[in-house]
Amino acid sequence: MSSIGKAVPRKEGRKKVTGQALYVDDLSFPGMLHGATVRSPSPRGRITNISFEGDIPWDEFTVVTAKDIPGANYVALILNDQPYLAADFVNHPEEPVLLLAHKDKYLLEEARRNVRIEIEAQPPVFNLEDSLAKKEIIWGEDNVFKKFLVDKGNVDEAWDGADFIVEGEYETGAQEQLYIENNGAIAIANPEQGVTVWGSMQCPYYVHKALVKLFDLPEDKIRIIQTETGGGFGGKEEYPSLIAGHAALLAWKSGKPVKIIYDRAEDMVATTKRHPSRTRHKTAVTKDGKLLAVEIDFVIDGGAYCTLSPVVLSRGTIHAAGPYVCPNVRIHSRAVATNVPPHGAFRGFGAPQSIFALERHMDKVARTIGLTPDEFRRRNFIHEGETTATSQIIRERVDLDHLLTRALQLSDYHAKRERFARENVASNGRFAKKRGIGFATFMHGAGFTGSGEVYLQSIVSAEATVEGKVRILAASTEIGQGTNTIFSQIASEALGLDFESIEIVQPDTGRVPNSGPTVASRTSMVVGKLVESAVTGLKQTLIGSGLLPHEYGQSEFAKACAEYIAKFGSLKTSSTYQPPPNVHWDDEKYQGDAYGAYAWAVYVAEVSFDELTYEAHVEDFVALQEVGRVLNPVLAAGQIEGGVAQAIGFTLFENVVWKDGRMANNQMTNYIIPTPADIPPIRVYFEENPYAYGPGGAKGIGELPMDGAAPAILNALENATGVSFNRIPLMPETLMTGFT
Amino acid sequence: MLINFKVNGEARSLEVFPMARLLDVLREQLQLTGTKEGCGEGECGACTVIIDGQIVNSCLVPVAQVNGCEITTIEGVAGANELHAVQQAFIEHGGAQCGICTPGMVLAAVDLLNRNPEPTEDDIRNGLAGNLCRCTGYMKIFESVVRAYRK
Numbered sequence: 056m057s058s059i060g061k062a063v064p065r066k067e068g069r070k071k072v073t074g075q076a077l078y079v080d081d082l083s084f085p086g087m088l089h090g091a092t093v094r095s096p097s098p099r100g101r102i103t104n105i106s107f108e109g110d111i112p113w114d115e116f117t118v119v120t121a122k123d124i125p126g127a128n129y130v131a132l133i134l135n136d137q138p139y140l141a142a143d144f145v146n147h148p149e150e151p152v153l154l155l156a157h158k159d160k161y162l163l164e165e166a167r168r169n170v171r172i173e174i175e176a177q178p179p180v181f182n183l184e185d186s187l188a189k190k191e192i193i194w195g196e197d198n199v200f201k202k203f204l205v206d207k208g209n210v211d212e213a214w215d216g217a218d219f220i221v222e223g224e225y226e227t228g229a230q231e232q233l234y235i236e237n238n239g240a241i242a243i244a245n246p247e248q249g250v251t252v253w254g255s256m257q258c259p260y261y262v263h264k265a266l267v268k269l270f271d272l273p274e275d276k277i278r279i280i281q282t283e284t285g286g287g288f289g290g291k292e293e294y295p296s297l298i299a300g301h302a303a304l305l306a307w308k309s310g311k312p313v314k315i316i317y318d319r320a321e322d323m324v325a326t327t328k329r330h331p332s333r334t335r336h337k338t339a340v341t342k343d344g345k346l347l348a349v350e351i352d353f354v355i356d357g358g359a360y361c362t363l364s365p366v367v368l369s370r371g372t373i374h375a376a377g378p379y380v381c382p383n384v385r386i387h388s389r390a391v392a393t394n395v396p397p398h399g400a401f402r403g404f405g406a407p408q409s410i411f412a413l414e415r416h417m418d419k420v421a422r423t424i425g426l427t428p429d430e431f432r433r434r435n436f437i438h439e440g441e442t443t444a445t446s447q448i449i450r451e452r453v454d455l456d457h458l459l460t461r462a463l464q465l466s467d468y469h470a471k472r473e474r475f476a477r478e479n480v481a482s483n484g485r486f487a488k489k490r491g492i493g494f495a496t497f498m499h500g501a502g503f504t505g506s507g508e509v510y511l512q513s514i515v516s517a518e519a520t521v522e523g524k525v526r527i528l529a530a531s532t533e534i535g536q537g538t539n540t541i542f543s544q545i546a547s548e549a550l551g552l553d554f555e556s557i558e559i560v561q562p563d564t565g566r567v568p569n570s571g572p573t574v575a576s577r578t579s580m581v582v583g584k585l586v587e588s589a590v591t592g593l594k595q596t597l598i599g600s601g602l603l604p605h606e607y608g609q610s611e612f613a614k615a616c617a618e619y620i621a622k623f624g625s626l627k628t629s630s631t632y633q634p635p636p637n638v639h640w641d642d643e644k645y646q647g648d649a650y651g652a653y654a655w656a657v658y659v660a661e662v663s664f665d666e667l668t669y670e671a672h673v674e675d676f677v678a679l680q681e682v683g684r685v686l687n688p689v690l691a692a693g694q695i696e697g698g699v700a701q702a703i704g705f706t707l708f709e710n711v712v713w714k715d716g717r718m719a720n721n722q723m724t725n726y727i728i729p730t731p732a733d734i735p736p737i738r739v740y741f742e743e744n745p746y747a748y749g750p751g752g753a754k755g756i757g758e759l760p761m762d763g764a765a766p767a768i769l770n771a772l773e774n775a776t777g778v779s780f781n782r783i784p785l786m787p788e789t790l791m792t793g794f795t
Numbered sequence: 796m797l798i799n800f801k802v803n804g805e806a807r808s809l810e811v812f813p814m815a816r817l818l819d820v821l822r823e824q825l826q827l828t829g830t831k832e833g834c835g836e837g838e839c840g841a842c843t844v845i846i847d848g849q850i851v852n853s854c855l856v857p858v859a860q861v862n863g864c865e866i867t868t869i870e871g872v873a874g875a876n877e878l879h880a881v882q883q884a885f886i887e888h889g890g891a892q893c894g895i896c897t898p899g900m901v902l903a904a905v906d907l908l909n910r911n912p913e914p915t916e917d918d919i920r921n922g923l924a925g926n927l928c929r930c931t932g933y934m935k936i937f938e939s940v941v942r943a944y945r946k
Contacts, residue, residue, distance in 0.1 A: 059890075064886050064887050064893065065886060065889070067894075068885070068886035068891055069886060070892075070894075071876070071883045071889075071891045071894030071897050071900055072878070072882040072886055072891055072897055073829070073869065073870070073882065074827075074828070074829020074830070074868070074870055074871075074897075074898040075829065076894050077828070078828075078831070078895065079823075079827075080832070080944060081828035082921075110815035130875070143806040232929075233929050234895075234929055235833045235839060235841055235893070235895045235896045235927065235928070235929055236830075236831070236893070237894040283894065285831070285893045285894065285895025285896075286892075286893040286929050286930055287893075288929070293924040318832075318835055319833065319834040319835055319836070330931055377796075393840075403881035418833075433848070522872075534893055535892035535893025535894065535930045536892065536930075537892075543893065550849070557905070688807075689888065689935070690889065691933055692889070692934075692935070693868075693889045693892060693932075693935050696931060696933075696935065697929070697930045697932040698932070699894065699932055700931075700932030700933065701929070722834070723833075723834040723836065723838035723839055723927070724836055724837060724838055728927060728929065730924050730925075730927060731919070731920045731921075731923040731924050731926070731933045731936070731937070732920045732921060732924040732929075734933050734934075736934070737917050737932055737934050739934075
């Protein structure tokens with residue numbers, strides 16, 4: 056009966072391949088209006104006038120401004136600084152100022168273009184360097200949303216003893232999540248029934264929390280229902296709170312259901328992207344390649360409002376020193392404000408940025424001291440019993456030496472390195488394709504950082520039916536990554552029942568408990584463990600009641616459920632998060648057990664570089680990782696392959712062009728993601744080392760594959776060309792400048 | 796205007812605005828919501844349908860152009876309660892994740908196999924190059940296509 060570890064087909068697969076799965080834009084309600092957002096025409100300034108122009112029947116429209124908000128005009132999240140609608144001042148060029156609704160969506164679009172918002176402009180800041188330099192103070196006292204300091208040992212005293220001190224600077228650009236389903240929500244809202252929202256989202260309870268404040272209503276008057284969600288990747292973590300609130304405000308005022316669906320251009324220009332970053336490294340090493348001191352300055356551009364920047368910064372900071380042992384580490388990090396739309400969650404959440412810098416820098420240090428990239432890393436890998444930058448003692452078996460050896464074998468790294476060196480020299484001066492191979496070694500912590508999971512207090516419930524089915528009630532969403540399937544596998548394994556006996560209840564805050572947000576590679580590992588505990592509780596209740604023998608089959612289980620429900624009315628159990636033992640975190644000093652578990656990985660990229668066109672192409676990719684136990688090999692490989700493809704896009708394809716704080720190329724025509732023709736064979740391998748506190752031994756994997764590809768590809772390009780590139784995305788035009 | 800066309804084998808007669816996008820007519824007037832909008836400019840392929848044996852992005856087709864045509868959408872790719880071999884393979888081999896590109900991707904794969912029953916890997920990559928997926932990295936989609944034709 057065991058289903059863990061098997062390639063069980065996706066639970067909702069049939070609905071998806073037949074087109075029957077219902078996404079938010081597939082829903083419609085009687086009398087429904089369409090809603091639209093009118094945005095600021097200017098990046099920063101005071102609103103002086105709003106006028107309604109053109110040949111538009113304005114009296115037919117529902118118009119909502121900040122004055123119509125029944126409760127608090129902020130999106131409740133961390134600092135609550137982002138308004139739902141700008142009342143008198145705008146801080147970015149896509150800031151929502153006014154909402155419109157009408158039953159005719161074509162007329163609505165016409166009307167949107169005829170609302171004129173006048174702004175008395177103030178000087179904006181568009182990039183992190185200008186923000187750090189306080190060219191203008193645009194947020195708080197110093198433009199800084201959040202800063203962290205990780206300080207281990209004594210970095211200042213280590214420089215004198217170094218044989219080499221190596222410095223480097225690395226940058227990453229913004230990246231659009233580009234889920235293929237745009238953001239959207241439908242709301243029904245009135246004072247009698249309260250507010251109900253259907254939408255595409257990762258975190259129904261984030262939306263719930265935000266709407267409770269926006270409408271100043273009791274929690275049970277707000278109901279949030281997740282519809283089938285066409286990808287998220289972080290892009291539907293915090294943004295749906297905004298669009299859901301907008302739809303609900305229009306519905307509240309009009310008394311009718313209101314649907315807001317962004318088109319692609321609006322979704323790309325207005326919603327969150329990956330934080331751009333700049334990282335400086337200064338590293339002290341001995342001549343035999345031991346790290347003595349690491350000093351890192353990590354800065355991310357948060358955009359106009361704080362949103363999730365503190366937590367993105369936190370993850371980026373903790374991952375900045377990687378899977379290496381060093382006695383003296385100082386990481387200073389800041390998230391700063393600029394007048395661009397707020398940057399937000401995107402798979403990896405700060406870690407891909409800081410790991411890009413680190414793994415490029417590790418190659419630079421190796422070259423400086425005359426060691427190979429692999430040998431230098433081997434001399435500094437972390438092992439069981441040693442400590443990370445936050446002084447977390449690694450308590451699990453970790454064998455990065457072995458992972459590296461295996462990944463280099465799988466990719467034929469050494470032979471290729473030698474062959475490419477020979478061939479690249481032989482083809483000099485002939486506009487040939489140069490080839491190279493490079494790698495990155497890294498780790499990714501699963502779950503919320505530090506004490507985050509304890510604060511979340513996630514809950515999962517399980518409920519039996521008279522037919523002997525078991526329903527899982529959780530707010531964790533299926534967004535393509537396989538939540539429905541993984542939860543069903545975990546539950547069926549724990550109960551000894553068929554996969555088909557498990558039903559996953561649609562996330563609906565009116566029905567399911569808060570199992571926390573669907574983020575941070577936490578759904579399988581953390582919430583999956585709660586699923587396991589909840590169904591185990593259910594089984595024990597049945598056994599304890601004497602209705603179910605210790606050894607049972609499917610029909611005995613069904614009979615016991617029916618008898619229990621007949622006798623007691625219902626059978627439902629819940630499980631609340633308990634931290635694993637020995638997890639301690641100090642939020643003040645930023646020291647301690649940052650994550651319950653890490654996944655460990657070595658990614659190897661082979662690239663070609665065309666000297667004539669300056670195009671770089673990934674030819675082969677090996678992704679080897681240790682992720683605890685693999686719960687479903689097809690889903691797990693799918694996560695890795697998809698993440699690597701996004702990371703290849705991040706590195707070589709996806710260039711957000713900024714113009715006055717706005718994304719200028721907000722179309723799929725000119726913001727290019729990899730197509731089927733662009734992706735190399737992605738060869739995925741797992742090492743299994745069951746994690747004691749994960750369900751069936753699993754650790755989180757969702758974000759991991761976003762981390763390693765970018766530095767591996769640039770390390771390979773340097774191997775191919777001899778030129779060092781340290782900023783991504785790396786487009787052909789930038790590549791060209793490296794050779795002139 | 797009044798147009799007459801066949802959708803998934805059924806003759807339909809509809810009063811339409813001639814420049815309405817076929818995508819909107821399918822979704823809003825015929826409630827065939829399996830056809831998805833991803834970009835509205837013919838880049839992503841989520842709105843793929845088959846018109847008279849050719850795959851087309853339905854977001855770029857004014858409905859007036861399909862008068863007298865035969866259209867197949869994801870709802871008509873297999874009989875009621877049946878699955879096309881491509882759909883079955885997508886379920887078994889991880890070809891679908893979030894599912895939003897899946898209807899278009901399935902139709903592109905069906906069309907590819909109709910024209911080329913045993914495609915090479917390059918044929919598959921090129922045959923599906925007009926359909927974007929952000930979840931899978933395409934590996935499992937390629938595998939699903941191969942499994943479908945080997946069946």
